[in-house]
Amino acid sequence: MKYFARKVGLLLFALFVAITINFFLPRMMPGDPASDLVDKMQGVPPEALESIKAAFGVNTEDSLIIQYGKYLLNLVKGDFGVSISRFPTPVSDVLRVAIPWSLGLMGLATIISFIIGTVIGIACAWNRNKPLATFTVGFFIFIRSFPYFWLGLLFIYLLAFKIQIFPIGGSYTPGIDRTGWGFVLSILKHGFLPATTIIISSMGAWILTMRNNMINVLAEDYITVALAKGLPMKRIKGLYAAKNALLPSITGFAMSLGFVVGGGLLTEMVFGYPGVGLMLFQAVQAKDYPLMQAIFLFISTAVLIANFIADVFILILDPRVRDGGK
Amino acid sequence: MLGDIFKLFFENKKAAIGFFILLFFVGIAILAPVLAPYDPKANKIETVEILDTDRGRRKTVEREKINDFEETRIYTQEETTTYKQYTKKFPLNSAPSQAHYFGTTHSGQDIFSQVIWGTRISLTVGIGTGLFTTFIALTLALVAGYFGGLVDDIISLFTNVFLVIPGLPLMIVIAAYITVKGVMPIVLILALTSWPWPTRLLRSQVVSLKNRDFVKVSRSLGERPLYIIFNEMLPNMISLVMASFFQMTMAAIIGEATLEFLGLGNVSIVSWGTILYWAQNNGALLSGAWWWFLPPGIAIALIGTSFAMMNFAIDEISNPKLRKR
Amino acid sequence: MMDMEKNNVLQIKELKAGYEIKSGFVGAVDDVSFSLKKGEFLGIAGESGCGKSTLAYAIMNLLRDNGCIQSGTVQLNDVNIASLSEVEMKKIRWVDLSMVFQSAMNALNPVLKIGEQLTDAIFAHQDLSRTKAQARAKEVLELVDISSERYDAYPHQLSGGMKQRVMIAMALILQPDLVIMDEPTTALDVVVQRTIIEKIQELQRQFDFSVIFITHDLSLLVEISDKLAIMYAGKIIEFGNAHDVFTDPLHPYTEGLMASFPALTGPIKRMGGIEGKPPDLLNPPEGCRFAPRCQKAMDICRREYPKEYVKNDGHKVSCQLYREKMGENHE
Numbered sequence: 007m008k009y010f011a012r013k014v015g016l017l018l019f020a021l022f023v024a025i026t027i028n029f030f031l032p033r034m035m036p037g038d039p040a041s042d043l044v045d046k047m048q049g050v051p052p053e054a055l056e057s058i059k060a061a062f063g064v065n066t067e068d069s070l071i072i073q074y075g076k077y078l079l080n081l082v083k084g085d086f087g088v089s090i091s092r093f094p095t096p097v098s099d100v101l102r103v104a105i106p107w108s109l110g111l112m113g114l115a116t117i118i119s120f121i122i123g124t125v126i127g128i129a130c131a132w133n134r135n136k137p138l139a140t141f142t143v144g145f146f147i148f149i150r151s152f153p154y155f156w157l158g159l160l161f162i163y164l165l166a167f168k169i170q171i172f173p174i175g176g177s178y179t180p181g182i183d184r185t186g187w188g189f190v191l192s193i194l195k196h197g198f199l200p201a202t203t204i205i206i207s208s209m210g211a212w213i214l215t216m217r218n219n220m221i222n223v224l225a226e227d228y229i230t231v232a233l234a235k236g237l238p239m240k241r242i243k244g245l246y247a248a249k250n251a252l253l254p255s256i257t258g259f260a261m262s263l264g265f266v267v268g269g270g271l272l273t274e275m276v277f278g279y280p281g282v283g284l285m286l287f288q289a290v291q292a293k294d295y296p297l298m299q300a301i302f303l304f305i306s307t308a309v310l311i312a313n314f315i316a317d318v319f320i321l322i323l324d325p326r327v328r329d330g331g332k
Numbered sequence: 333m334l335g336d337i338f339k340l341f342f343e344n345k346k347a348a349i350g351f352f353i354l355l356f357f358v359g360i361a362i363l364a365p366v367l368a369p370y371d372p373k374a375n376k377i378e379t380v381e382i383l384d385t386d387r388g389r390r391k392t393v394e395r396e397k398i399n400d401f402e403e404t405r406i407y408t409q410e411e412t413t414t415y416k417q418y419t420k421k422f423p424l425n426s427a428p429s430q431a432h433y434f435g436t437t438h439s440g441q442d443i444f445s446q447v448i449w450g451t452r453i454s455l456t457v458g459i460g461t462g463l464f465t466t467f468i469a470l471t472l473a474l475v476a477g478y479f480g481g482l483v484d485d486i487i488s489l490f491t492n493v494f495l496v497i498p499g500l501p502l503m504i505v506i507a508a509y510i511t512v513k514g515v516m517p518i519v520l521i522l523a524l525t526s527w528p529w530p531t532r533l534l535r536s537q538v539v540s541l542k543n544r545d546f547v548k549v550s551r552s553l554g555e556r557p558l559y560i561i562f563n564e565m566l567p568n569m570i571s572l573v574m575a576s577f578f579q580m581t582m583a584a585i586i587g588e589a590t591l592e593f594l595g596l597g598n599v600s601i602v603s604w605g606t607i608l609y610w611a612q613n614n615g616a617l618l619s620g621a622w623w624w625f626l627p628p629g630i631a632i633a634l635i636g637t638s639f640a641m642m643n644f645a646i647d648e649i650s651n652p653k654l655r656k657r
Numbered sequence: 658m659m660d661m662e663k664n665n666v667l668q669i670k671e672l673k674a675g676y677e678i679k680s681g682f683v684g685a686v687d688d689v690s691f692s693l694k695k696g697e698f699l700g701i702a703g704e705s706g707c708g709k710s711t712l713a714y715a716i717m718n719l720l721r722d723n724g725c726i727q728s729g730t731v732q733l734n735d736v737n738i739a740s741l742s743e744v745e746m747k748k749i750r751w752v753d754l755s756m757v758f759q760s761a762m763n764a765l766n767p768v769l770k771i772g773e774q775l776t777d778a779i780f781a782h783q784d785l786s787r788t789k790a791q792a793r794a795k796e797v798l799e800l801v802d803i804s805s806e807r808y809d810a811y812p813h814q815l816s817g818g819m820k821q822r823v824m825i826a827m828a829l830i831l832q833p834d835l836v837i838m839d840e841p842t843t844a845l846d847v848v849v850q851r852t853i854i855e856k857i858q859e860l861q862r863q864f865d866f867s868v869i870f871i872t873h874d875l876s877l878l879v880e881i882s883d884k885l886a887i888m889y890a891g892k893i894i895e896f897g898n899a900h901d902v903f904t905d906p907l908h909p910y911t912e913g914l915m916a917s918f919p920a921l922t923g924p925i926k927r928m929g930g931i932e933g934k935p936p937d938l939l940n941p942p943e944g945c946r947f948a949p950r951c952q953k954a955m956d957i958c959r960r961e962y963p964k965e966y967v968k969n970d971g972h973k974v975s976c977q978l979y980r981e982k983m984g985e986n987h988e
Contacts, residue, residue, distance in 0.1 A: 231758055
């Protein structure tokens, strides 16, 4: 229980820090982007201007504390201001459209990547002296060194341009009838390359982590005892070795979620996939600060919650933690 | 202790290969002016030769007769020089050839030269950030781990929080706000988003070392903390510090490329990331110009692999169970 | 003397085992021979690194990775188990002979209930129903004085002593003829040590299985062993009935060991230690391996490895001090 309470506390505090960073960032940056922007936007309607000013705190009538208070209040109300680049659409609407695409793509791809990676990692550790294992490990070390976005570019070039199996970008064929299987199929076709990019680039991390954990576990005494008892290999590999090696893997997974999500965002940018990542990229290019901030906050929250879920997972899997251990 | 680790390190095949690759790239960076056939930003070769001066010396005279005996003459003399200007424009968007090993960009710049010159920025930013971040992490880890108490609680809390706040979005948002473009901001942004990882790792090692007998003995003997830290603990942390450095550098190189690719860095400098930026922005992919984005990507991957291999080697050295029999 | 062969549970002849490393072979067990009768308790004592654990693993044929048995035979009830394939060995291990491992801290799987760790041994070898297996598991738990309610407990919920008793229960669950115990009490405090040892004795008398008890602490073996073997640098340098070895230690090393722990009764003696370190088993010295540390070492000790001298009633020793006496009794 103590573990659980600590994790909840951490979650809340981290959220608080993310929110506060979001608040202070525009107010802290050198070069005064605020006035810069305001100057540039001469012909912009007054409401947009207000939105920007509020986001930047250029409106200096209220003290900092009051500004912060208003900011928090708006957050709770779900009011993130109005998007500058997609004026007059409110930011929350922009987000609402983009989120499902991101969740679908990144959520699925990450889970698949973790599962496949873990299984391969276990195999690499169990058969560690076989050449295939060594090759697999080396191969993924190499692949991991490529920047995420670059692999995406490579896939686009090979499979969408040269051999035109897959579409180049977007999330579905525009203009297609939204009901019916054709739509679903086109979603799958469009999502295949981005998903594969994410899976292949992040798989390496899970393979290596699981492999190392398994190797450490296999050297433990209880494995020798299991062998001595004459237990079937399947049981030793699974309940004795893998189950123990999985725990630090999940912890590692939770910790690197932020990084994984980052990669997913890049993939969206490269493939023009209309998720949160692409929105962020476009917002940055258009200097649409309210949208940028909202996206940052959303992503942070999502990652924190996912992290928390992983922590709960560990609680379920590891009996030591349940009894108020680490 | 130090000598042992270095010896083990170089005996390890993976480390040796990784180090060799690194050396290779450092060599390229240093010898860039010599190795690159062309100026990375130039899209033509221009030579000017003076053929002849003197060719058309012209003299004009203006005479004014004042009277029978007096006369003024005004002389004007001009000199012309003849130049021969040879211009060779590089082909636009051309595939690799004898003249251009990696082909040319959309505006005719030689990609081979760009990649060579780009090595300088990419390596400096990468290694510089790696050193900087490792240094920060080590300092924080030592302070938190050794002194414990409230200081440790605070540092640990912030480390854990920043560990879970996603790095890329943060990097992007910060970079977007900064109007000063350049290399330094990139280094700072990268350091700011990656310090939690090694800090957490190093801190737990500091804590476990602190509880080891030989440190306890020193403390009870009343040795000064700085002495204990530098003479007793740090030598035992070398392998972990090295591993952290390799990981941070790897992350920095990729991070720099990513930021440049997104146009958040300084796009007028030549680095592997900016090459990719221009490639993407000029539709390299869709015009089939694979030579534009392949070399920088592979260069990044090679350097990344070299650091990954050295990192792997360090892992094997410090954890004998991972070694091959 | 001849028909003793028949009720020998275990007979080891010239066993050599060790580890392959880059620079050569570390001979942790070098030419070890002894035999054990049914229901006998053999204590093996020696310093860390003398090869005791390797011997235990070798008997169980559990040496893996770079460890292996080089030569020799290990006869368990007339079958040379050293020559069996892994498949055949799996059928015998735990059924005819089992082991209690050192450091029960890590010998139990942290994520499985201890009851399951007991029953899976049963399921691996016998075709029992779930309920019957559970009943048997609870039965052995009670045997080692652990309440059967603890069946569902996880290892981290048990104390060190309890974990060790679980390991003993686990070793006995299929009623083997021989149980090897590798330093079972080393990580425990003195009081708990006592209870464990008494429990082992009690169980042994009850079920009549043979025990090989390996330890570096000779004092533990005082009251409970039938036979005693002293091991040094991969070799057994003294062997005999426990009582004989204790009252009449022949080898200087054994004398040194005896002098290192005080007797509870009797006059207060000066405690001695044995100076120096055991030799490197990668390149062991010629001659007697204890010679460098021996107070009574002679020239010949350094040159020639001593032949075995048998005093009365199976009390053997490998020491040059007894060269002359070799005429009296030959092996």
